[in-house]
Amino acid sequence: MAIIERPVIVGVDGSPAALGAVRWAADEAVRLRRPLRVTHALGVPGPSEEITDEQGLVLNAAVEARHWYPGLRVTTSTWYGRPAHVLREQSRHAELVVVGSRGHGGLHSLFVGSVGMHLARHAQCPVLVVHHAERWAGPESQLPSGPPVVVGADGSAGALTVMEAAFGEASARRVPLVAVRVWQPPSSRLVRRTDPDNLAAELDADLERLRAKDPAVEVEIRVRQGATVPVLLYEARDALMIVLGAHGLSGLTGMRLGAVTQHVLEHADTPVLVVRH
Known part of the structure; x- marks a missing residue:
């Protein structure tokens, strides 16, 4: 029986x-030991619009x-359909989908924010949204290698699944991992107060199993008080990437995107990896 490998898919x-998103996707494919598939969506033509074959886009990206x-x-594929829908379908058989946060815009764009947001909500695999991906489009540009x-x-x-994905990224890149837990004081005296030391101990226990896989990874635990989104954005301001779950404590098990992840996706400057539980 033939073994079908789940590729890393990037939209162009x-x-x-x-091109910057392709750079990140190729890097992830190497680290995950997966093939890379460069995909382009031709869009849906209007009544009087003719769609031309744009194989050159994927072929040029594959060469890079x-x-x-x-x-x-590296393989290439070109599909008729809306970009978000094409990549969502491709995600069913992918290890990871990578998109930039913006591009040309208009009918043929894969990189307007709505596409990344749609994939974060509906993709069947992790999604990496590379903000300001044009920074890594140049032939001499280097991906960040030192930040955590x-x-x-x-x-x-699902927090353990998210932390496992983040630990894997840190381990493969030989960079530190910073685990951030945010808490807020209770709004009522009737609610039991949060003990930050207990939160740190719980987080440390969750990370213990991961440390055993690669003791060389430097792990730092930060328990911060405040509003979750601003704290996460501040902690990730100089990060290599930030890793979040598709949904959190709300208990939703469907495809709805958590509010925290959605807001971080909208405002982050660094790449955001969204992991589905």
């Missing part, structure tokens, strides 16, 4: 942000990916 639209990472297996990976830990049922 011909913009500089697309092979140049950056010789030996990387930041993970938002909320104590939810």
Whole structure:
């Protein structure tokens, strides 16, 4: 029986942000030991609009990916359909989907914020949204290699899955991992007060199993008081990436995106990896 490998998929639209997203996707494919698939959505034509074949977009992006990472297996695909829907369907058989946060805009764009947000809500695999991806489009540009990976830990049922993904990123990149737990004082005296030391101990216990996989990863635990979104954005301001769950303590098990993750996606400057539980 043939084994079908789940590729890392990246969407392209011909913009500089697309090329930067390809750079990140190729890097992830190498680290995950997966092939890379470069995908372009041709859109849906209007009554009098003719859609032309744009194979050059994916082929050129594939050439760049092979140049950056010789030996990387790269395939291409071009599909009719709206970008968000095409990538959502592709995610069913993918290890990771990567998109830039903006691009050309208009019918053929894969990189307007709505596409990344749609995938964060509905994709069947983790989604990496690369903000300001055009920073890494140049031939001499280098991906960040020193800053830590930041993970938002909320104590939810899926938090361990999210932290495992973040630890994997930090381990593969040989950078520190910063686990952030945010708490707020209770609004009523009838509610039991939060003990930050207990939160730190719980987080440390959750991370213990991951440390055993790679003791070389430096792990820092930060328990912060305040509003969750501003705290996470502040902690991730100089991070290599921030890793969040698709939904948290609300208990939702469907495809709805958590409010914290949605707001961080809208306002972060660093790449955001959204992990579905």
